Amino acid sequence: MSQQVLAKDKGVEEPAKNSGISKRLSDFMVSYGIIIAFLFICAVLSVISPYFLSTNNLLNVLRQVSINGVLAIGMTFVILTRGIDLSVGSLMACSSIVAASFAAGSEASFILVPIMMGLVTGLTLGAVNGLLIARFAIPPFVMTLGMLSMARGLTYIYNDGMPISNLDATFRFIGQGVVLGMPVPVLLFLGVFLISWFTLRYTTFGRYVYAVGGNPQAAMVSGINVRRVTFTVYAISGLLCGLAGLMIAARTGAALPQAGVAYELDAIAAVVIGGTSLAGGRGRIVGTLFGVLIIGVLNNGLDLLGVSSFYQQVVKGGIIVLAVMLDRSRLSSS
Amino acid sequence: MSNNLLLEASNITKSFSGVPALENGVLRLRPGSIHALCGGNGAGKSTLLNILMGVLPRDGGSIKIEGRDVHFSSPKDALGFGISMISQELEPVPELTVAENIFLGREPKKAGFIVDYRRMFDQARDVLGELNIQIEPTVKLGSLSIAEIQMVEIAKAISQNARIIIMDEPTSAIGERETELLFEAVHKLKDRGAGIIYVSHRMNELFRIADDYTIMRDGTFVGTGSMGDIDRKYLIDTILGKELQEEFSKFNVPGEREILRVEHYTRHGEFKDISLSLKEGEILGIFGLMGSGRSEFLNTLFGINAPHDGEAWIDGAKFTPRGPRDAMDAGMAYVTEDRKGNGLLVGSSIRNNISMASVKKVSKLGLVSSRKEAKVARLQVENHQIKSSSIEMEVRHMSGGNQQKVVLAKWLQTDPNILMLDEPTRGIDVGAKREMYRFMSEFSRNGKGVIMTSSEIPEILGMSDRVIVFRKGRLAGELSGSDLNQDNLARLSS
Ligand SMILES: Nc1ncnc2c1ncn2[C@@H]1O[C@H](COP(=O)(O)OP(=O)(O)OP(=O)(O)O)[C@@H](O)[C@H]1O
Ligand SMILES: [Mg+2]
Numbered sequence: 001m002s003q004q005v006l007a008k009d010k011g012v013e014e015p016a017k018n019s020g021i022s023k024r025l026s027d028f029m030v031s032y033g034i035i036i037a038f039l040f041i042c043a044v045l046s047v048i049s050p051y052f053l054s055t056n057n058l059l060n061v062l063r064q065v066s067i068n069g070v071l072a073i074g075m076t077f078v079i080l081t082r083g084i085d086l087s088v089g090s091l092m093a094c095s096s097i098v099a100a101s102f103a104a105g106s107e108a109s110f111i112l113v114p115i116m117m118g119l120v121t122g123l124t125l126g127a128v129n130g131l132l133i134a135r136f137a138i139p140p141f142v143m144t145l146g147m148l149s150m151a152r153g154l155t156y157i158y159n160d161g162m163p164i165s166n167l168d169a170t171f172r173f174i175g176q177g178v179v180l181g182m183p184v185p186v187l188l189f190l191g192v193f194l195i196s197w198f199t200l201r202y203t204t205f206g207r208y209v210y211a212v213g214g215n216p217q218a219a220m221v222s223g224i225n226v227r228r229v230t231f232t233v234y235a236i237s238g239l240l241c242g243l244a245g246l247m248i249a250a251r252t253g254a255a256l257p258q259a260g261v262a263y264e265l266d267a268i269a270a271v272v273i274g275g276t277s278l279a280g281g282r283g284r285i286v287g288t289l290f291g292v293l294i295i296g297v298l299n300n301g302l303d304l305l306g307v308s309s310f311y312q313q314v315v316k317g318g319i320i321v322l323a324v325m326l327d328r329s330r331l332s333s334s
Numbered sequence: 335m336s337n338n339l340l341l342e343a344s345n346i347t348k349s350f351s352g353v354p355a356l357e358n359g360v361l362r363l364r365p366g367s368i369h370a371l372c373g374g375n376g377a378g379k380s381t382l383l384n385i386l387m388g389v390l391p392r393d394g395g396s397i398k399i400e401g402r403d404v405h406f407s408s409p410k411d412a413l414g415f416g417i418s419m420i421s422q423e424l425e426p427v428p429e430l431t432v433a434e435n436i437f438l439g440r441e442p443k444k445a446g447f448i449v450d451y452r453r454m455f456d457q458a459r460d461v462l463g464e465l466n467i468q469i470e471p472t473v474k475l476g477s478l479s480i481a482e483i484q485m486v487e488i489a490k491a492i493s494q495n496a497r498i499i500i501m502d503e504p505t506s507a508i509g510e511r512e513t514e515l516l517f518e519a520v521h522k523l524k525d526r527g528a529g530i531i532y533v534s535h536r537m538n539e540l541f542r543i544a545d546d547y548t549i550m551r552d553g554t555f556v557g558t559g560s561m562g563d564i565d566r567k568y569l570i571d572t573i574l575g576k577e578l579q580e581e582f583s584k585f586n587v588p589g590e591r592e593i594l595r596v597e598h599y600t601r602h603g604e605f606k607d608i609s610l611s612l613k614e615g616e617i618l619g620i621f622g623l624m625g626s627g628r629s630e631f632l633n634t635l636f637g638i639n640a641p642h643d644g645e646a647w648i649d650g651a652k653f654t655p656r657g658p659r660d661a662m663d664a665g666m667a668y669v670t671e672d673r674k675g676n677g678l679l680v681g682s683s684i685r686n687n688i689s690m691a692s693v694k695k696v697s698k699l700g701l702v703s704s705r706k707e708a709k710v711a712r713l714q715v716e717n718h719q720i721k722s723s724s725i726e727m728e729v730r731h732m733s734g735g736n737q738q739k740v741v742l743a744k745w746l747q748t749d750p751n752i753l754m755l756d757e758p759t760r761g762i763d764v765g766a767k768r769e770m771y772r773f774m775s776e777f778s779r780n781g782k783g784v785i786m787t788s789s790e791i792p793e794i795l796g797m798s799d800r801v802i803v804f805r806k807g808r809l810a811g812e813l814s815g816s817d818l819n820q821d822n823l824a825r826l827s828s
Binding site: 202203204205206207208210211214215217218219220221222223224225281282 | 659661662697
């Protein structure tokens, strides 16, 4: 009897009238919530700190996010297939030190050599991830956790744990140059973003990525080469780690073997904030772009406000959890 | 009258994103009765039942249990009132044992917090034994077949001592023998005074076990009454809202040319020494009980697994697929038995699902033409009358039968010559079944061939030109012409 009363109390709610404008508005919020969140954060910050909206500061934010941005885009491909890549920070460091070794001092090689070496290093290590995951069914978490350690070790071994500095000026252009008023790293990030967005949206490969993540069994039965797709996404992530490695070495003018520690966390955070599901098959690269921007803007804004980096970590963590919470309620509401 | 009703739902309404799915849901359940809830795909049956179970909130209407108004906000509330549901989409926990699944959330305990496994296993064994189900309570659920999982779900409902048991297409995934077990169990429940709401698209079943019926069409109540007062034709026509011509429309004529030949196919532990041939224009039926190796055989033929022994030819050319892609390139398509497991991307749109196996057809140089893809999807949706709000609708929001049609559409889009259908009419309504049969005839008429498995004897008899029977992974015989009848099928298969 008491049970009935209880159930009744909870259940008394007026019938939802989901009509017209309010409904459409909520649909809009669901699809573009992340953009609105981003604009909201920007608005708040610009009120608190007038400097926030200055061109200089905005370019600065973009420059700061471009490395995490490139990593997060690779991560998006991986997470869309239900995978994870924990090794991105190590792969980036390894690529950067290999590239730098061809771009340092007086005997620096022609600019294309260090670039190729950096990209090939990232691609190769990523391909090893992909091969072992796709071919030998090693769980992505385990494989890339192992690679996180292995690649870091290789990075130290490569130059006896010493940084490589004194990089060639042409090489540094990748990180420090400006073209048409835009910093080169920002242009690289935007380029990677556009290509990836196009790939996921308009190519057959993009379809396969979603299919493999959505239901690997169904993808296999439908004649999609699941192993090849899996392999390819880790190779892409590795290649982008190579690019990020070039960018970071060129920006600081030196390659540090300890660079990029814990970068995988920011990359994963950006993807998750951007609404891509860790369960695979669902998510958009545009979301990742805004995830990256939100993290960047928050870091920048809190810096401007003089908030200590300890608090910044708390805020960032909170945002991740909040983003996933909103995503959950979005999924269950429909 | 209404006082001795177990459950009375009136005027239930429900919309999803402004689109009404249920406009007037009505159901009156008497104690000690089996009540058939009938309606076409997307009629709103599952929606109504989910509302009764507290899974979905209702927009309007009233629900009375034994005359008292109730408002459930979760299935837990409903369970508290003695309602339990075996849903269309099973959601068991594969990593837990059978017993743990049965007693999930109600584990017998020692000292208040330690799970008493001995007692739990014993009780589970009792429940299963009472239903004549031969499943060990200690095995993991994930290792069972769909049919067995279904039986475990039924055992669970019974162990909850429910007074109202909702069964949403409980037989769509199980075979004849399991169906018999299920019916026995249902009768026991009925004799105890429970009310059972039973959904099925198999008319034979309804007439065998149901006492009352309620018919819905397009989200509204159409009629209710006693099963004894109506006949099959009336029921079908009322469900459809128009007169169904003949049920099985068969007009294909098998030719002479052999398009597929299989010899001595064997996969250890699954099937052994299977040989068959398929002629152009032919519909070949494969009949067998659950676990007789039918699906495993089709999986192998489609290249999902490799045979340990045996050979196959397509159009006279040796056929040794290394994967589904090779089979598709050789002109095969395969509508699998388990649409959720390996047929659909439930989180993606209808459009993406339909193009999934044939993206290349709507692409050039690796670029997908969204326009072409959408056109193709729209055409399929129209041809197969797939009920949906748009081609961008996510498949998980569709009714079961419409999901099945999406899987079929996906494979037709690959333009196959040999179409393999494993339980193709599972979960689709009478109208759609008839369309399916028409389609099979039409398809094989153009020099193509169909291989179909089915657990429904009328369907196998009505559609096949020839039937091969599987028994425990072996070929038990082949039937055609006047030998093709119910008695022979039953004799060979068991
Ligand atoms: N979550 C949802 N979002 C949007 N539409 C939905 C949702 N759930 C159901 N619908 C729609 O409601 C209608 C009724 O669906 P329901 O599942 O109740 O049908 P059904 O009678 O059970 O059909 P079937 O026999 O195929 O299982 C369908 O048109 C379906 O697309
Ligand atoms: Mg249903």
